Amino acid sequence: MFKKILIANRGEIALRVINACRELGIKTVAVYSEADKDSLHVKFADECICIGPPQSYKSYLHIPSIIAAAEITGADAIHPGYGFLAENAQFAEVCKSCGITFIGPEPDHIRLMGDKAVARQTVMKKNVPVVPGSEGGLSDIGELKSLAAKIGYPVILKASAGGGGKGMRVVWSEDELQSQFETAKNEAMAAFGNPEIYLEKYIVNPRHIEIQIVADKFGHVIYLGERECSIQRNHQKIIEEAPSSVLTDDLRKAMGQAAKKVASAIGYSNVGTVEFLLDKDNNFYFMEMNTRIQVEHTVTEGITDIDLVKLQIELAAGEKLKLKQKDIRITGHAIECRVNAEDPKTFMPSPGKIEAFHTPGGPGIRIDTAAYAGYTVPPYYDSMIAKVIAHGRNREEAIARMKRALEMFLIEGIKTNIPLHLKILEDEFFIKGEINTHFMEEFFRRNEISGTE
Template identity: 60%
Template sequence: MFKKVLIANRGEIALRVIRTCREMGIKTVAVYSTADKDSLHVKFADEAVCIGKPQSSESYLNIPHIMAAAEITNADAIHPGYGFLAENAKFSKICADHGIKFIGPTPEMINSMGDKITAKDTMIKAGVPVVPGGEGLLESVSQAKALAKEIGYPVILKATAGGGGKGMRVVWQESDIEKNYNTAKQEAGASFKNDGIYMEKFVEEPRHIEIQVAGDRYGTVCHLSERDCSIQRRHQKLVEESPSPFMTAELREKMGAAAIKAASAIAYESVGTIEFLVDKHRNFYFMEMNTRIQVEHCVTEEVINFDLIKEQIKIAMGEKISGQSYTPQMHAIECRINAEDPYNDFRPSPGKITTLNTPGGHGVRVDSHVYTGYTIPPYYDSMIGKLIAIARTRDEAINTMYRALSEYVIEGVKTTIPFHLQLMQNEDFRKGNFTTKFLESFKMV
């Protein structure tokens, strides 16, 4: 059993980890930037250490400062949350070198899935379906043109070290290859300090469906059902739900088995997520693996009544998992409530929350770190919180979500609540008729 866990993160995920640790009888250490001195994770942790200025590079991404905080507080484990250092192999190794347990996978596991070319090769060897494409990185425009002709248009150029849509370009015809190739490389280099680009067939009308997995150090791997994350804007998820309205029992069995193969191929140890693209014919293709807890893990927790953070900590302590795979018993929908203006191209809206009323009632969960008088800083992700509605059926979950959104009052900043209210009333969304391109034609009224 860990005696003390330092949470190398902020906001709602830091608060989420603190809650589970408290239930497990584990002391916690919060780290914070000067901009976050009034955040709830600082108030509710057993100890708190300021690690730097507001900029992430000087605080939440500053490994020496985080390790110093762990050492002076005698923390024996570090939970990285998501984002920041959660998938940083160097950080995982430094923790190990200092005798502090990183609550997550080993550096080798992170590296094997952090580079998309390496991950794709690993999946091919494991027998997991992948999107048709070239082998290795592209070296020139002429090579890109030749490969696109071989694969067939449309194709997509992707940064090998990428994420969040950066370094990614869809190309529909040969005349557009050179411009998009150069743009993707420049953006990848600027965003990830790695301008490696590869090419795949572009899957039209896709769903983004991911499978939650867990594996222990004894070689046992299981899956904990799926989440549909197709409602996204510029490759950033806005709504997630489980089960997917597109899922069948046969498809869940196939995707679950493929996800277990994927995690087993790297002897995965922790909780993680295998992300797939699923076409309109229900063919599915490996996209990437996230070697960390996901923002949307709450959806899975609610449909199978399971604490994923607790499982992650227990795996890190060396406990065995049951190996049981799960099927959703309820329906859950999560809306990400961000400090953004949906009427103004989702422009960030930092500032002070002057009024806050959080919804409640049966079938409602809110994971958030804000309160009346809290100031949302401009330096980090704009998420205010996550609103989750749980019910027996999808229709009931949508109705519960609409009711909860109607009660959610946040004044002082613009939020995405109006967007979610309109989405819950959209006929195609209610019918489950959507793909990752759904929001391209969605108009706010």
């Protein structure tokens, strides 16, 4: 087992890793930018080291500074959290070349699944269903038009190296194909340094279902149920829950087995998430694989009572997976609401000093946060300041506990999206579980909210 882990991240996920390390008896090193000198992960780590100015590319994304910090402090492993360098194959390779364990999959697996077009081709060979589309990236508009006509509109253009909704455009007719193609390429180039685009059939009003997998270095793979991630705005998740209200036991097993095939196809090890689209007829299609811990891993922990971050560390240290598929038991229902420092009406970020901060408690409530009274939310990073997770015996109790918790979550000095969450939780369609990836658009229309920044 590792003696000291450097956490190449910030905020609540850095604290989450510190918690896991303390339980495992492992020392921790926090790295921080100048903007984060008063952050809690700096306070609670065993050691801390400043790696640069506030801008991410000069600190949390600056590989030489992070590696130097690991070498100076004698860390024998690095946990990347999520975001920043978590899915950067080059970073994983540099760690390996420096004799530092990267707590995650092999660099080749990150690279393979990071290229969405190549990932599609890989899973197709294992007979995992994929959305009809191009076999690889496309650069010729003539070829694009021909394939779109064959598949049938609407289609969606996606960046091969993409994620987070960037370089993604829905095309409803041939008339707009060329302009949307150019826009998607430009966005992809700006966001990922790679303009390659691939094409898929656009599934109208699907659900976004992801399967949590865990794999060791000895070929053992299991899945820990699913997460329903359909409540999204601009392709960014807002609320996640587990299990999904529409999956039957047979469908859950089929999707779980498909996710295991994806992991086994590349010899994957560590935790990962295989994402699917589920259409109205319960047909599912592989979308992508995330080779890191997810923000919403908490709801899986809630229904399985399995610590995924500790598992990550143990698997990276070369331990065998002690769990078998038959050991996995799903208990109750869990929901996560992401609390962002933003105006709930305009969605504009709301950085600044938190004047008062009181977290709710009570049965079934978990709060993951690095915020506190007197903390100044910096304007340089993601606006999420807390995650509220509610667990209940069933979905109804989980919703009731979440509402109670959000109503008692006191944050003053900045604006947050808590009022938006409360409105969603009271929405009749959400309560009935009638949701899909376009739920928020319909919700905004029903509530006369623009939904745009």
